[in-house]
Amino acid sequence: DAKTTQPNSMESNEEEPVHLPCNHSTISGTDYIHWYRQLPSQGPEYVIHGLTSNVNNRMASLAIAEDRKSSTLILHRATLRDAAVYYCILRDGTNFGNEKLTFGTGTRLTIIP
Amino acid sequence: DTGVSQDPRHKITKRGQNVTFRCDPISEHNRLYWYRQTLGQGPEFLTYFQNEAQLEKSRLLSDRFSAERPKGSFSTLEIQRTEQGDSAMYLCASSLGDRGPNEKLFFGSGTQLSVL
Numbered sequence: 001d002a003k004t005t006q007p008n009s010m011e012s013n014e015e016e017p018v019h020l021p022c023n024h025s026t027i028s029g030t031d032y033i034h035w036y037r038q039l040p041s042q043g044p045e046y047v048i049h050g051l052t053s054n055v056n057n058r059m060a061s062l063a064i065a066e067d068r069k070s071s072t073l074i075l076h077r078a079t080l081r082d083a084a085v086y087y088c089i090l091r092d093g094t095n096f097g098n099e100k101l102t103f104g105t106g107t108r109l110t111i112i113p
Numbered sequence: 114d115t116g117v118s119q120d121p122r123h124k125i126t127k128r129g130q131n132v133t134f135r136c137d138p139i140s141e142h143n144r145l146y147w148y149r150q151t152l153g154q155g156p157e158f159l160t161y162f163q164n165e166a167q168l169e170k171s172r173l174l175s176d177r178f179s180a181e182r183p184k185g186s187f188s189t190l191e192i193q194r195t196e197q198g199d200s201a202m203y204l205c206a207s208s209l210g211d212r213g214p215n216e217k218l219f220f221g222s223g224t225q226l227s228v229l
């Protein structure tokens with residue numbers, strides 16, 4: 001699986017937007033970009049995913065660079081409940097039948113009240 | 114939606130003892146995964162099942178580890194002759210198994226194992 005690079009940690013003020021970056025310079029044309037987050041004492045939870053186009057859902061937005069070598073997870077208005085470790089994961093779109101996720105160390109997001 | 118359930122939440126054992134963890138996936142999910150997570154690291158893949166068939170095992174899964182999913186529903190992960198290095202959070206996840214790269218994994222809250 002292609003590798004991703006994320007900052008180890010970030011801080012943001014409550015009620016402000018948060019932009020979490022992810023670099024994936026070796027991404028292939030068939031790799032999907034998935035984001036999961038892990039709240040304290042919980043298992044990871046799905047946030048959002050995309051292939052080429054920007055994506056929005058009730059939790060967040062995913063902005064994918066035109067060359068797909070980077071992406072940004074956007075939390076539009078951070079709350080204290082968004083404090084978590086955020087993982088950016090590439091998933092091979094041609095490898096049907098093997099949908100395991102390969103996690104890195106992620107970005108620890110701290111929300112400042 | 115009851116989510117993925119894991120039991121127990123915490124387990125303390127002495128080195129050399131055997132331990133068994135249970136995972137109950139979301140009911141209609143065909144795929145079940147086991148992961149291990151140590152402090153400050155992301156979860157590491159151990160193994161996964163498609164229904165009752167164990168389709169892949171990581172090199173991390175030594176001979177002391179065995180996982181089963183006998184009827185394609187719940188799964189157990191057993192660790193024999195535990196070592197202090199086995200101390201970790203053991204996470205279970207499930208998924209539908211038919212969405213390819215759009216597949217979403219749903220994780221339980223994990224079993225925290227401490228080997229003394």
